[in-house]
Amino acid sequence: MKVKMKYLLILALALLATHPLLAQRGEAGDYDYDQEVLFGINKNTNGGLIGGVSFKLGSRIGDNLFQFFNLELANVKNPKEVRYNTVLGNSYIFGKSNYLYAIRPQYGREVLIFKKAPHQGVQISLLGAIGPSIGLIAPYFIEYSLNRTETVREQYDPAVHQSRFNVLGPGRLFEGIGDSEIAFGGNAKAAMTFEFGFFKSNVTGVELGYQLEGFTKEIPLMPTTENRQVFQSVYFTLFYGFRR
Secondary structure, eight states: OHHHHHHHHHHHHHHHTTHHHHHTTSOOOSOOOSEEEEEEEEEETTSOSSOEEEEEEEEESSSSEEEEEEEEEEEEOOTTOOEEEOTTSOEEETTOOEEEEEEEEEEEEEEEEEOOBTTBSOEEEEEEEEEEEEEEEEEOEEEEESSSSOEEEEEOOTTTOOOGGGEEEEOOTTTTGGGOEEEEEEEEEEEEEEEEOSSTTEEEEEEEEEEEEEEEEEEOSOTTSOOEEEEEEEEEEEEEEEEO
């Protein structure tokens, strides 16, 4: 299923390059706007329940063509991460050494394929975007029992924390954030959007896409498993915003 989605989105990106032809197929109507501001919540195959958030600012540069600036903040995970519960009822990830928070400023183009009427229907568009990635590698702390009376909170180390049954829970919120490292890279995405809504000035919809991201070095999320410097994912973003 993921493979089929990947090739479908690659085809969509190829179609984006031929936007003058596609623009002729769009339905005429008075649902026109020149600027939009959108906010989104993301779910992807490299993230948790909520993979990240986004902010998008778009403007018209042609009859059916828009340019946009997008900013994404995402939590990138290793696919082998598994959550466990302790005897104290806490939830933690055994073997995880670091978080990876990705900051993705992007520039992109979006072409409208089908317009919707002002108060009904669905609008469909294709988009592509590219930009740099700034990765914040923050240590993941756990609370670990050394014996019956002594516990420590420290970053996971496979040479020290060998038993997951000795883990009492995760560290404190943002603990160790001051020891974070920076990784630089780049990202690109291709997507299709489906927009709904009954009001001309508001928009609600979903973006379905494929994202590729790479960094200049390997990111040690889990030291005992295979780590990567290139990440790819299929995602969807629920968004809401305003137009004028």
